Amino acid sequence: xxxxxxIYEILTLTTTVFFIGVYGFVTRKNLMAMLISIELILxxxxxxFVVVNKYLFPAKMDGDIFSIFIIAIAAxxxxxxxxxxxxxxxxxxxxxxxxxxxxxx
Amino acid sequence: xxxxxxxxxxxxxxxxLIILLVLVSDLIVKDNRKKIISNIAxxxxxxxxxxxxxxxxxxxxxxxxxxxxxxxxGFKIIxxxxxxxxxLQSASWLHDKLQDTTKIGEFYIIxxxxxxxxxxxxxxxxxxxxxxxxxxxxxxxxxxxAYEVYNRKSSEAAIKLILSAAISSGVFLFGISILYAVSGSxxxxxxxxxxxxxxxxxxxxxxxFSGLAFKISLVPFHLWTADVYEGAPTPVSNYLSVISxxxxxxxxxxxxxxxxxxxHDIWIYLVYGITVLTMFIGNFFALRQENMKRFLAFSSVxxxxxILMAMVSAxxxxxxxxxxxxxxYIFSNIGAFGVVEAISMKTGKENMKDxxxxxxxxxxxxxxxxxxxxxxxxxxxxxxxxxxxxxYTAAAGQGFYxxxxxxxVNVTISLYYYLKVIREAFLRTSDTPIAYxxxxxxxxxxxxIVAVILLVIGLYSPFYDYIxxxxxxxxx
Numbered sequence: 001x002x003x004x005x006x007i008y009e010i011l012t013l014t015t016t017v018f019f020i021g022v023y024g025f026v027t028r029k030n031l032m033a034m035l036i037s038i039e040l041i042l043x044x045x046x047x048x049f050v051v052v053n054k055y056l057f058p059a060k061m062d063g064d065i066f067s068i069f070i071i072a073i074a075a076x077x078x079x080x081x082x083x084x085x086x087x088x089x090x091x092x093x094x095x096x097x098x099x100x101x102x103x104x105x
Numbered sequence: 106x107x108x109x110x111x112x113x114x115x116x117x118x119x120x121x122l123i124i125l126l127v128l129v130s131d132l133i134v135k136d137n138r139k140k141i142i143s144n145i146a147x148x149x150x151x152x153x154x155x156x157x158x159x160x161x162x163x164x165x166x167x168x169x170x171x172x173x174x175x176x177x178x179g180f181k182i183i184x185x186x187x188x189x190x191x192x193l194q195s196a197s198w199l200h201d202k203l204q205d206t207t208k209i210g211e212f213y214i215i216x217x218x219x220x221x222x223x224x225x226x227x228x229x230x231x232x233x234x235x236x237x238x239x240x241x242x243x244x245x246x247x248x249x250x251a252y253e254v255y256n257r258k259s260s261e262a263a264i265k266l267i268l269s270a271a272i273s274s275g276v277f278l279f280g281i282s283i284l285y286a287v288s289g290s291x292x293x294x295x296x297x298x299x300x301x302x303x304x305x306x307x308x309x310x311x312x313x314f315s316g317l318a319f320k321i322s323l324v325p326f327h328l329w330t331a332d333v334y335e336g337a338p339t340p341v342s343n344y345l346s347v348i349s350x351x352x353x354x355x356x357x358x359x360x361x362x363x364x365x366x367x368x369h370d371i372w373i374y375l376v377y378g379i380t381v382l383t384m385f386i387g388n389f390f391a392l393r394q395e396n397m398k399r400f401l402a403f404s405s406v407x408x409x410x411x412i413l414m415a416m417v418s419a420x421x422x423x424x425x426x427x428x429x430x431x432x433x434y435i436f437s438n439i440g441a442f443g444v445v446e447a448i449s450m451k452t453g454k455e456n457m458k459d460x461x462x463x464x465x466x467x468x469x470x471x472x473x474x475x476x477x478x479x480x481x482x483x484x485x486x487x488x489x490x491x492x493x494x495x496x497y498t499a500a501a502g503q504g505f506y507x508x509x510x511x512x513x514v515n516v517t518i519s520l521y522y523y524l525k526v527i528r529e530a531f532l533r534t535s536d537t538p539i540a541y542x543x544x545x546x547x548x549x550x551x552x553x554i555v556a557v558i559l560l561v562i563g564l565y566s567p568f569y570d571y572i573x574x575x576x577x578x579x580x581x
Contacts, residue, residue: 018279025272034268041275048282062291063282066233070278073240077274080244081267084251088260100261103332 007055014051017044031085031095035078042074113164113173116181117224119156123149124217131210139209143196146213147547150192154185169292170231175575177228180355180428184227187348187435188220193551194443195340197450197544204255212252216344219245223352232281232291235356239277242349243270243320249344250337262336266345269319269329277316283309293364300367307371313360314375320353323413324383327406331390334402339449342398343442346405347435354412358427362419362579369419376416377508383410384515391522397445397455400522401438404481407519408434414512415499422502425576426495429569433480433492433562440477440555443548444470451542462538463530470544471530473552476559482523483516488563495569 017040024037046067053063085095092099111118127146134141165172192213199209222241229235247270251263285291287306288299300306315326322330334342361372387407394400412434415426447470448463449455464471480489493516501509544552562568 018275021275022272025268031264031268035271038268038271038275041272042278045275045278045282048279049285052282052286056286057289063285066236066285066291069233069237073237077240077244077267077271080248081264081271084247084260084263084267087251087254088257088264091255091257091260100264102258102261103335 001054001058007051010051010055011048014044014048017041017047029097031088031097031100034097035081035085039074039078042070046070046074110164110166113161113166114171115159115161116153116157116185117221119153120217120221120224123153124214124221127210127213127217131214134210136207139206140200142210142213143199146210146217147189147192147196150185150189150217154182154189157182157185165230169294170234171225171228172230173228174578176424176428176572176578179572179575180227180351180431181224183428183432183435184220184223184348184351187351187439188216188344190436190439190443190551190554191340191343191348192216193547194343194439194446196547198338198340198446200545202450203253208252212249215245215249219243219249219344220348223348226352227355229356230293232285232293236274236278236281239320239353240274242352243274246341246345246349249341250333252338252341258336259338260336262333265329266333266337269326273316273319273326275316276312276319280309280312280314280316284313293360296364298367300365302368302371306368310365310368310372311375314357314372317353317357318379321350321357321409321413322406323379323409324386324406325379327383327387330406331394331399331402334405335396335398339398339442339446342402343439343446346401346442347438350405350409351431351435354409354427354431358416358424359578361416362424366419373417373419376413377505380410380413380417380508381511383407383413384512388515388518388522391519394522395456395458397457397460397526400457400526401441401445404519404522405438407515408438408481410515411493411496411512414508415496417505417508418499418503419579420499420503421573421576421579422495422499424579425569425573426492426499428576429572430492430496432572433488433559436555436558436562437477437480437487437489440473440552440559441481443552443555444474444477447544447548447552448539451544452539454539457526457529459539460526460529461533461535465534466538466541470552473556474530475527476556478523478527480559482520484520486560486563488559488561491563491569 021037021040025034028034049063049067089095130145161178163174199212219242222238225234226238229238247263247267250266251260253259288296290296319326384407387403387410391400391403412427415423476487480487483489483493497509
């Protein structure tokens, strides 16, 4: 628990970060930037877990443990997405979404 | 915890052993004889499926994090049979289509890992296990979507799948974190009855619901479905459209009906609205598709709407009708995808127009296609009709007559496009029809099993009775 900072401020922060991530995911035209936006979303959720655990339910460690799992799985997810992007880059020499679309009806 | 308790995780343990065995045999077998791995993997999976039929007690493990009951036990059997059929259908693709046959083993390992994730998801009793299961089920399958590494469409499908899966799990996690803040626990049993109707918990519910709606491809979140199904290899789209969707539907149902029953008055509107949207948009987009895989993608979106319709009832009839319909939907869709796959494997044709005159050249194949599409449309002698019938009964039993009426309108719309394919195959003639061909034995066995199941399962009433008797998980 941080002195002088209430849970409302931190939750406002994480919610803002979450929606910045969603906005970025929707508007970015680059696959890497989309991945970064997803990281923002996952991290905001992880911070939420830690904060809720620390401020509201300090008796058990449910939230802390959950946030560790989120970080680990997010790393795996990013690695897989990067592998797919690299494979795509070999095929089309670009990571821009506008060069990506062939299936659209 | 003793040996008997650990055996409650029998499905997961045996499947993990199979993954390890396939991995080891992949190391031992020489590169030019890799095709034998298909036989090993399918043989092991048949054993696994047979073990799955042995009765099992109810119970929970790890302080309630993992739990199993008779409904979950039955549901896993249905999943096993479905995955076995998909494995049989994928053998010819693996053997003949891929340039690099040294990677055959990987396919089975990754597919089994994804199934393991769905097992954990289905029998989770804690949000952590649910999240891990969800990720374990979706990440391997997006790797499989990129399995044809030199195919541009395959990579495009994979990147679309992984990005939408990642953002959906992010939204899902944010929802869980809010539910955790409201209720103070992550165990489903502890949350029970602790969610008050407040803005905060409704926000958590909406985020959580949209995260799972991505996996089920309900309407505002269905945009990835058609592209991924079209681009990914057909066995992978088949798996995505039935097994992944079934797992997500099951756990969504359990959570809405039991864990979040205090929010029932709120989520009923959510489910109602999304059902109507999903049915209409799925059907109208399916009308204008020419590619068979895109067509089946939108048809599966519309079917998800029908499944969601029964969820408004939130009682025992709702649970049993959803599980029963899921079982029938799994087999119908596997049949339809199997025929599409058999044809595209031999001729490379995937468009609806190419199917003209199919009945004259390949009568058996077109009969299986007809049975599965009739089942998806819900025409009486085949199983799909009974599935749809129980869905209507479940919704009408709680007085949602308007919703049932909308669903019936949608079934009528869907009949048009299912019959359009059947008309191409049976009534139209073509100068260049698909020539007569023979599929390999695996494919034949799989399609024969699907046809038999579709004819028998609807008329064999003990099947529904069994599902109804084990669906007593809802009590409110």
